[in-house]
Amino acid sequence: DAKTTQPPSMDCAEGRAANLPCNHSTISGNEYVYWYRQIHSQGPQYIIHGLKNNETNEMASLIITEDRKSSTLILPHATLRDTAVYYCIVRAYSGAGSYQLTFGKGTKLSVIP
Amino acid sequence: DGGITQSPKYLFRKEGQNVTLSCEQNLNHDAMYWYRQDPGQGLRLIYYSQIVNDFQKGDIAEGYSVSREKKESFPLTVTSAQKNPTAFYLCASSSRGQGETQYFGPGTRLLVL
Numbered sequence: 632d633a634k635t636t637q638p639p640s641m642d643c644a645e646g647r648a649a650n651l652p653c654n655h656s657t658i659s660g661n662e663y664v665y666w667y668r669q670i671h672s673q674g675p676q677y678i679i680h681g682l683k684n685n686e687t688n689e690m691a692s693l694i695i696t697e698d699r700k701s702s703t704l705i706l707p708h709a710t711l712r713d714t715a716v717y718y719c720i721v722r723a724y725s726g727a728g729s730y731q732l733t734f735g736k737g738t739k740l741s742v743i744p
Numbered sequence: 745d746g747g748i749t750q751s752p753k754y755l756f757r758k759e760g761q762n763v764t765l766s767c768e769q770n771l772n773h774d775a776m777y778w779y780r781q782d783p784g785q786g787l788r789l790i791y792y793s794q795i796v797n798d799f800q801k802g803d804i805a806e807g808y809s810v811s812r813e814k815k816e817s818f819p820l821t822v823t824s825a826q827k828n829p830t831a832f833y834l835c836a837s838s839s840r841g842q843g844e845t846q847y848f849g850p851g852t853r854l855l856v857l
Contacts (some may be wrong), residue, residue, distance in 0.1 A: 665845075674748075674834050674848035675787070718786075729775035729794045729838065731802065732846055734786035 635719045640739045642711075649706040653719030656700040662723045664695060667702045667734075667742050668715040675718065675734070678704065709742045716740075746855035747771065750835050755854045757829060758824065765820045765852045767835030775841055777846065780804060781832040788824050790833075793818055820825035822854060 636654040643649040644684040655664065665680040677692045680687055681702075686693045712714055718737040722730060748769045758765045763771075767776065775794050779787040789802030793812040807826025811819055822829045835849040 672853070673834070673852070674750075674836075674851045677845055677847060680845065729777075729792055730786065730844065731777075731789045731792070732779075732836075735785060736784070 635721060635735060635737065637717075637719055639736065639739045640741070641707045642741050642743055643706075645711060645742050645744050646708055649709040649713065649740055649742070651699075651704040651706075651717050651719075651740065652701065653704070655700045655719070655721045658699050658721050659723065664693065664702050664723045665720045665722065666691070666693065667718045667720065667730075668713075668717070669737070703737075709740075711742050711744065714740060714742045729740045748835060748837055748847060750849040750852050751835075753850070755852055757854060757856050760824045762821055762823050763854070765822070765833055765835075765854070767818045767820065767849060768822060769816055769818075769835075769837045769849075771837055771839065771847065772815070773837035773847075774815070775837060775844075776812070777836040777838075778802075778808070778810065778818070778820045779836065780832045781834060781851075787834060789819065820840070829854055 652713045663680050663682050666678040667675040669675045679691050681693045689696055714737050716737040718734050751766045764805045777792040779789040780786050790803050790808050791810045793799035796812050796815050799810050799812050809821045836846040838844050838846045
């Protein structure tokens, strides 16, 4: 699976949009971009994933560049409860129903009152 | 309420003792996984199972054992052979029917006395 690069930390004011970048310049054509977050001492929480097109769900939006070498996770109105470590992961669809997720160190997002 | 449960939340192990961590899911997922997380680090795969009565070693299987006798259960035993067991243990599951997205349990923190 392709390697990702994320800034180690970011701050965001409460109520503002949080934009978390991720570089994945070696991504292959069949690899998806996944985002998870982990609040301290809890299990990782799935946020969103995409292949080529931008995606939106109730939690966030995922913007993938046309060349697919980078992406941005957008939390439209950050709250204090969004303070967490955010992980960007790329992986191929295995078709076998199981695969290994490779978590890096992620971005620690701090939402400030 | 559908999801993945892990118990206990905290577990203490004495030197030379085997301990078993529980993981149960009612999501009807075929695949289940065990990861280990050390402070400030990403997750590392210990074992995974694609179907009942079958499982494969991950990157750090030494000192651990698993069983998959039922689809909904995937217990992990930390044996006395695991010399550095203190960590946060995370169980996950996935299904082809849900795009293979892995969903995680709340985790078990294992401490050695």
